[in-house]
Amino acid sequence: RRKLILDVDTGTDDAVALMLAALHPALELVGVTVVNGNVPVSVCTDNTLRVLDHIGRGDIPVFEGADRPFMRPDFPMPRGTGEQGSKYHGETLPVPPTTRQKQEKRAVEYLIETYRAATDPITLVPVGTLTNIAAALAVEPKLVGLIPEVVIMGGGHEIGNVTPAAEFNIWGDPEAAERVLNAGFEKVTLVPLDATHRALVSYDDCDRLAALGTPAGTATAEIVRFRIDTHEKWQRMPIRGTAPVHDALCIAFLVDPTILTTRRLNVVVEAAGTYTIGRTVIDVYGRSGRAPNADIAFDADPKKFVDMLAEIFARPHGA
Ligand code: BDR
Ligand code: CA
Numbered sequence: 001r002r003k004l005i006l007d008v009d010t011g012t013d014d015a016v017a018l019m020l021a022a023l024h025p026a027l028e029l030v031g032v033t034v035v036n037g038n039v040p041v042s043v044c045t046d047n048t049l050r051v052l053d054h055i056g057r058g059d060i061p062v063f064e065g066a067d068r069p070f071m072r073p074d075f076p077m078p079r080g081t082g083e084q085g086s087k088y089h090g091e092t093l094p095v096p097p098t099t100r101q102k103q104e105k106r107a108v109e110y111l112i113e114t115y116r117a118a119t120d121p122i123t124l125v126p127v128g129t130l131t132n133i134a135a136a137l138a139v140e141p142k143l144v145g146l147i148p149e150v151v152i153m154g155g156g157h158e159i160g161n162v163t164p165a166a167e168f169n170i171w172g173d174p175e176a177a178e179r180v181l182n183a184g185f186e187k188v189t190l191v192p193l194d195a196t197h198r199a200l201v202s203y204d205d206c207d208r209l210a211a212l213g214t215p216a217g218t219a220t221a222e223i224v225r226f227r228i229d230t231h232e233k234w235q236r237m238p239i240r241g242t243a244p245v246h247d248a249l250c251i252a253f254l255v256d257p258t259i260l261t262t263r264r265l266n267v268v269v270e271a272a273g274t275y276t277i278g279r280t281v282i283d284v285y286g287r288s289g290r291a292p293n294a295d296i297a298f299d300a301d302p303k304k305f306v307d308m309l310a311e312i313f314a315r316p317h318g319a
Contacts, residue, residue, distance in 0.1 A: 001028040002254060003120055005111070007065070008247070009037025009128030010047040012223045015093055016309070017127055017247035018048060019216045022057040024312050026255045030122060031114065032062045033107035037128040037172060041067040044128075045102050053098040055216050056318035062100075065107025065132035069173035094222040095215075111136040115146040123254060126180070127153040127247035129169050134176035137183055149187040151250050152180070155267065155280030156193035157298070163278065167193050170269055171278025178269035181294060188294040190267060191250050192280060195260055195297035199249050199305040200242035203228060208310055216313040249300060252308050259308075261299035266290040 006021055006029060008014040021029040032052070034045045045064045052060050103110070111132065115122065124147050126133050133150075137143055154169035154177060162168040170177040181188065201224050210221035227243035237243065253260050266288055270279040282296060 001026060003028045003030050003122040004125050004254060005031050005033065005114065005122055007033045007035060007107070007124070007126040007128060007132050008048055009035050009039070009041075009044045010051060010093075011038040011044060011128070011247070012093065012227055013245045013247040014038070014127055015047065015051045015095075015223055016220050016245050017251050018051050019055055019220065020248050020251040020309065020312060021125075022052060022060060023055060023216060023315065023317060024251070024255055025315075027251070029057075029060055031110060032060060033065050033111060033132050034062060035065045035107070035128040035132045036067045037169070041065065047093050049100045049102065050093065050095045050098045051219070053100050054095040054219060058098065058100045059319050062102045063105055063107040063110040064102050066135060068131075069129060070131045070134050070176040072173065072175070093219075095219050107132045108136045108139060112140045112143065115143055116140075118146065121148040123149045123151060125151045125250055125254070127169070127250055129172035130154070130176040130180045131173045134173070134179045137179060144184050147185060149189075150180070150185050151189045151191065151254065153191045153196070153247050153250050155190055155282070157280070157282045157284065159193040159197060160279070161193055163275075165270075165273070165276040166278030167280070170280055174269050174271040174278045177278075178271055181267055181269060189253070189262065190280070190294045190296045191246070191253065191260065192296065193244070193246070195300045196244040196246040196249050197238070199244065199259070199300035199302045200237060200239055201228075201245050201302070201306060202239075202242045205306045208306075209313060212310065212314045214313055215317055220309065220313060248309070249305060252305050253297075256304060256308065259301050259304045260297040262295040262297045264292045265294065265296050266292050267294050267296060
């Protein structure tokens with residue numbers, strides 16, 4: 001089984017990623033670290049604990065991390081505001097409350113201790129702002145050699161979702177993102193909006209997931225239906241009646257790499273632009289002379305993605 005640590009800001013699509021990672025028999029979710037983002041970090045942590053408990057995986061330890069960006073304490077966070085915004089971003093997830101508690105240890109300490117002690121490879125999958133990971137690297141630069149693979153949801157080449165130029169996870173802490181992307185990790189996969197907006201989930205897919213009758217199937221159907229309703233209101237998706245479920249696509253890719261089509265390219269992050277702060281500058285034509293530093297996804301297979309969700313969420317839950 002492939003081991004992973006997820007760094008989340010749960011979050012509606014983070015919730016689906018957590019369920020897929022915790023329930024897929026080919027994966028072993030060894031721990032979850034939490035960062036500020038979609039909603040304040042304490043809410044993200046509570047959401048994470050609730051989602052895991054809901055699917056019978058309350059045994060997975062959850063470690064809270066940064067409550068603000070690495071170097072921009074003034075940045076306008078969190079993301080979700082207003083009734084629509086907070087529901088879309090996960091202020092109110094359709095899973096029951098839990099009495100489960102986060103671990104005492106902080107996220108950065110957990111990451112450093114775990115990777116120092118690891119005997120098997122553990123893939124790191126950050127699907128929120130990169131604050132926790134950059135902070136861990138600042139404390140222990142040797143993590144670059146200890147983390148064999150990083151799969152990041154973030155960025156966009158043709159699409160920005162929080163400004164015309166930028167995607168939220170990168171925009172939320174651009175300095176942290178630049179540090180992580182250019183830290184020198186041996187293997188980095190970046191899953192930007194260009195790919196996640198190709199794996200759109202529809203109302204019909206939600207009906208299929210709801211019909212499974214399992215906690216994960218029911219919760220995912222409800223979460224994704226709400227995401228679609230919101231996109232319908234804004235008329236944003238190229239295909240009506242669909243929504244991306246960004247973070248979960250990274251988990252699907254760990255099990256089936258053919259779900260994404262990637263190109264090995266250079267990416268840097270704009271941390272100082274007037275209109276472009278948080279932009280991932282992806283060198284698709286090799287103009288910069290900078291060496292490729294990531295496998296960047298530009299396409300995804302929606303059928304394989306939804307089939308995987310349906311297959312895994314149909315299985316009996318629990319540890
Ligand atoms: C990313 O931003 C967050 O709101 C989502 O959870 C996802 O990780 C998409 O831009
Ligand atoms: Ca997220």
